[in-house]
Every structure is written in C-alpha cells, then in structure tokens.
Amino acid sequence: MSRHAHPPARPVDEHLRAVTAALRDLHPPARTVPLGEALGRVLAEDLVAPLDLQPFDNAQMDGFAVRAADTAGNGGRGRAALAVVAPVPAGHLPPPLGPGEAAPVMTGAPLPPGADAVVPVEEAEPRGFPAAGATVRLPADQPPGRFVRRVGEDVRAGTTVLPAGRRLTPARIGLAAALGLDRLPVCGRARALVYTTGDELVPPGAPRGPAQVYDANAAILRAQLEEAGVEVLAAGLVPDDPAAFAARLAADVRTGPDLVVTSGGVSEGAYEVVRQVLGGAGQFLHVAVQPGGPQGLARVHGVPVVCLPGNPVSTLVSFELFLRPALTAVLGSPAPRARRTAPLAEPVRPLPGRTQVRRAVLEAGAVRMAGGPGSHLLAAAARADALAVLPPGADELPAGTPVEVLVLDPPEGG
C-alpha cells in the first residue's frame, strides 16, 4: 500500500475554478416584483426617478407661510404684523398668498404661491394659530427660503437614483415607494435543490435512534444558499440507497432547479451514495484543504451538482470556499466576504501539504482559534465570526504571524 491513499490533491484555487465553470450557465432571468417582495433582492436595472422629490415646495415646520420681504424690519429686531388668512393643512392646495398676509401652514403642506418662507409657530405672537382675519406678529427680517423644502431638493425627475446591481434595503425600497413605484425589476434568483445523505440521519424534531444523528447540513446549506440569494426549492435527507437516490434525483431535476447541492457520501467508505450514483457523471477528488478535502462535481440532465463532504464543518467551509465565491463570480452576487490579514493571537500549527481553514474569532484585531481543527466541531464553528486560512507548512506559526481571514459576521453586538 502506498502511504498516499489518493492521487495528488487538487489546489484550492483550481477547484474553485472548476466549481465556477460548472455553474457558468446559471442565468436566472430578471423579473419584476412588488415592493413587498423586494427586500434583499438585487436591482436589475438602473432606477430612474419618474418624479421630483420633494414633488412640490412645502413647509418644513408647522408655522406661518409668509413673503419674506413683508417681514423686512430694523436689522432683525422687532416684529412684523401680518394678516392671518385661512390655514393650509397637509394634502390641500392653498390659494396664492397676498402681500402682508400670513397663512398658517402645517408640515408637508404646499407653500401658497407667493410665499417664500415659513416661520415656526413657536416664534409667533400670540403663540398658536389665530383665526383668519386676526393679526399675527412674527420676528422681523425672515430670510427667504427659511424652512421651505424645495421641489426636487432630494431627487430631480429623470436622474438615476440607484444603479443596477444595488441590493434592495428598506431605505431603497422606501425611495422607490416615495417615487410612486409599486414594483421593481430584480435579478432572478438561482434555484437549488439540497440533498443530505446518510442512513444515520434523522430530521431535527423527529425521534433519534441510538446510532443516529440529527441532520445539521440541510439546515446549514439552506441558510447558506438563502444568505447568498439562492432560492432553495427543497432541502432534505436521503438514505444511503443508490437506487432510491438516483430515482429521486431524476424526478426532482425535472422541477427545474439551476443547481443541486449534496452533502455526504463522497469519501472512501463502502456506502458513499453520492459517489456511487454520480461517479460516472462527474469527478470525485480530493482538494488540498482541511476541512473539505473530498469533493465532487457532476451533471444530471444538464443541471450542475456540487457534492460537498458530509462532516458539518466540512459542508459549512466548503460552501464558503467554493460555492459562494462561484455564485459571486457567475451571478455578480452575493458580495464577496471581506478578506483581511490579521496577526495570530496564539501559536498555531498548520498542516503539511494542505491549506487548513480554521474557525476563528477576531479579538481586538487578532485571530484566535475557535476550537480545534476537527470537522465535526460544530459548536466551535457556531462561535466563530471568521475563517483563518493557513497555508500549508511544517512549522508552528508563532503568535503575531499575519494570516489571511475571511470575515463571516460582524462581531456579536458590534
């Protein structure tokens, strides 16, 4: 027996290129969705304003609309006496304001034609809104434009307010609504089927036998895909029964997924269901990385199948290393994870001949390991907010060594 059980492992960047190439035909068509379904989607076309914002000149304060020139006085001292006319509620179009007049005006109400300033009611004497016909005394020398929100001040009709490619946030959806749009063109989402494999798996919530474990990977992959903007058509487990898996896959791919993702059943065991069913339609190999060594790529009825190893942390890390960046390369989203270099908070021993990806916590700018390197240590992965990428090496890396990290999450509470 050779000491090496496998042919030379494929470098990480080469496998990323292979996954990206496998997904290259993913082109989900753009569509138009109601604003209520737009959150988190990516805008497919430039958004051009059909309207000015503000749509008309209006009051920024509850107060009195005046002609500023009518308040001209002795250098800012004293008050100007003006004749109160009918009040202007928001939502109502006022008549023009004559010389010497002051119209009670509410925030958001159109400015009466002829008025060019608003004096807040707090500055009026007497304070409050008197009836039409009364006199109000307002501070002298009001500057023109005071507390007036100008038509087009925020947005000019015909200008691009959001370029294509922006992710739709509450503020951006609100802007579309303020412009009178009830639907937005969004990039199509790729649609994925997820299979987790293994006779030992039971779905969370079901009774568990003594040799069984709960299926963590269906939940992991569903969440990772959805976080990456992919629609998950179905995610569930299949037993280690090649005939059953083959039949299920053949039926399910007819529902029109763009992509199939599997977990488990790709390594060297006697019951590797994914490898047995898809080995002939694809490539199953080892990548020079831990976790995530055993990987597979296949195609079923033209649909790409990305096969990830079954250990939960291997699935999790494989998605971050291969599937997520491949989706970004092909579809332009999700946004790539932030990558940065940070010093090790503690000494760490890398792996000879293989990149090692450790779950890590960023602590005051330094990288501390979250648990050991074992790909079954899911609780430690759940504590992590970063992945530390350690290049292959024989020697321990001392504390302070700069290493590359992928930032997964902003720190808790940060």
Ligand SMILES: Nc1nc2c(c(=O)[nH]1)N[C@H]1C(S)=C(S)[C@@H](COP(=O)(O)OP(=O)(O)OC[C@H]3O[C@@H](n4cnc5c(N)ncnc54)[C@H](O)[C@@H]3O)O[C@H]1N2
């Ligand atoms: N002789 C060798 N054995 C193994 C090798 C190897 O190179 N030679 N590689 C090891 C590595 S590395 C990994 S990673 C795993 C990959 O195994 P598979 O992809 O074939 O996955 P399974 O055998 O189905 O399961 C492995 C492990 O993960 C647990 N698992 C699987 N699916 C789930 C799930 N959905 N939820 C929770 N846990 C899951 C499963 O119970 C096993 O414990 O192979 C090594 N072996």
Ligand code: MOO
């Ligand atoms: O690749 Mo396995 O993922 O080392 O545990």
Ligand SMILES: [Mg+2]
């Ligand atoms: Mg296995």
